[in-house]
Amino acid sequence: MAARNSTSKPIHTATQLKNLKPKAARYEVADSGCPGLRIRVLPTGKINYVWYARSAGKRHVVSLGSYPDMGLADARKNLERMKGQHKAGLLFNDAVNVPTTVAALCEVFYTDRIAASRSEAGAKQARMMLDKYIIPGIGKHKLSIITPVAVGSVTQTVVKKGYLSRAESVTSLLKQLFKFAVARGYIEQSPAYALSAKDFGAKTSVGKRVLSAEDIRAFWSAIDIAPMMSDPVRVALKVLLLSGVRSGELRLAKWEHINFTSKSSGALGPKTWFIPEENSKTTEWTVPLSSYLVKQFKLLKDYAGDSAWVLPGKDGPVTDKVLNRAMSRLFDVKVDGEHVLTIEKASPHDLRRTLRSNLDDLNVEPHIAEKCLNHSLGRIEATYNKNQLLTQRRDALEKWGDYVDLIVTERENVRRLADAS
Numbered sequence: 001m002a003a004r005n006s007t008s009k010p011i012h013t014a015t016q017l018k019n020l021k022p023k024a025a026r027y028e029v030a031d032s033g034c035p036g037l038r039i040r041v042l043p044t045g046k047i048n049y050v051w052y053a054r055s056a057g058k059r060h061v062v063s064l065g066s067y068p069d070m071g072l073a074d075a076r077k078n079l080e081r082m083k084g085q086h087k088a089g090l091l092f093n094d095a096v097n098v099p100t101t102v103a104a105l106c107e108v109f110y111t112d113r114i115a116a117s118r119s120e121a122g123a124k125q126a127r128m129m130l131d132k133y134i135i136p137g138i139g140k141h142k143l144s145i146i147t148p149v150a151v152g153s154v155t156q157t158v159v160k161k162g163y164l165s166r167a168e169s170v171t172s173l174l175k176q177l178f179k180f181a182v183a184r185g186y187i188e189q190s191p192a193y194a195l196s197a198k199d200f201g202a203k204t205s206v207g208k209r210v211l212s213a214e215d216i217r218a219f220w221s222a223i224d225i226a227p228m229m230s231d232p233v234r235v236a237l238k239v240l241l242l243s244g245v246r247s248g249e250l251r252l253a254k255w256e257h258i259n260f261t262s263k264s265s266g267a268l269g270p271k272t273w274f275i276p277e278e279n280s281k282t283t284e285w286t287v288p289l290s291s292y293l294v295k296q297f298k299l300l301k302d303y304a305g306d307s308a309w310v311l312p313g314k315d316g317p318v319t320d321k322v323l324n325r326a327m328s329r330l331f332d333v334k335v336d337g338e339h340v341l342t343i344e345k346a347s348p349h350d351l352r353r354t355l356r357s358n359l360d361d362l363n364v365e366p367h368i369a370e371k372c373l374n375h376s377l378g379r380i381e382a383t384y385n386k387n388q389l390l391t392q393r394r395d396a397l398e399k400w401g402d403y404v405d406l407i408v409t410e411r412e413n414v415r416r417l418a419d420a421s
Helices: 014-018 072-087 102-117 120-138 148-160 164-184 213-225 231-243 247-251 291-304 322-330 348-361 366-372 379-384 390-408
Strands: 027-030 037-041 047-055 058-067 272-275 285-288
Touching: 014 072, 037 072, 047 072, 058 072, 058 102, 058 120, 072 102, 102 120, 102 164, 120 148, 120 164, 148 164, 213 231, 213 322, 213 390, 231 247, 231 291, 231 322, 231 348, 231 390, 247 322, 285 390, 291 390, 322 348, 348 366, 348 390, 366 390
Parallel strands: none
Antiparallel strands: 027 037, 037 047, 047 058, 272 285
8 A cells, every 4th residue: 555645734623625626646635533543635636534543453444434514523423433433443353453332333334335336325325324323223243143134123213213215225225234244244144135125114215206397387486586596596596496406516616617608618528517526426527518507607607716626615615415404494384375386286396207208308318317427238239328418408408498498487479388388
């Protein structure tokens, strides 16, 4: 393992962390507020929290998360929790480095499987479920004698709280956790093999909501008139509809990855938005910007000012609840005693589904429509076809923008088919 390149000045505050700049080579700084916490800065600008733990004379590099998804205070808390588990013998087995409890298994699983293979957003979601449901529920159970009943109690607890969709996610993570344990040879058989969230009352929550033309018109109008909504958030909701990106991908976007001009800028082509893998649920990808998206990003740039973030918050980007909460409030707020939006409730992800469904009606070929959402086209296609279809996807998003504009913009001497029927 290459030696760490460390600076001589530890940090102590979140502001100092925010001001760390990338260099030609990876480097690390210590956190004086929490002994053992290291801040790793990559040449790409990505910042990770790491801890070098020792067990039985061996050094383990433990990933604790990334900034700004995890703030400095949370990283410190995360490390102190892991130190306590290590001291209690729950994190590593000093003799053979085999986890003996479910809590210890969770840490090995997160470090070796989740953090190593998932995007930042995916790893953060898994970490939350481990810390909030699995470890508190069955963390103290001995791995060698854990029963299906005990494992099922975790899913049951989530269902009883009314989180039916999350129960499916937690159940899936439990199955992955114990399958990992079998593959590593820690246990012979998975106690979660037959586990199903449906058996505890959770229903499969496959989204079906697609906004109609009238829904789109009402949604767009509500964005413009809803009180107590910031201008950047209004524009952001429109960007989600016009681009089909995930809300997390927009929330974590930086201006260095967006070029809304007609000329190339560094590694960015004209009118493109690069989404790095750590910001995506799947893989890195490039979004071609339609003329309608260019207009919205110019507005966001005016609002953002000198911030590096497209949607700046108090210390980094806006939180992961802002866009979902803003859209949810559209269905609750009133103006002059009347609801601003009376259509069937929808979520930001429904906007993504709406775009995909309408691309079919706009005669966009299925493989191009799938590429517009960064969906996989299969292993063989992903392996041998590296064509990003930028031109075709730009045309598709331009068609979609034209369609939305026709719906939401009032024009004289134009009657929509829906109005004429």
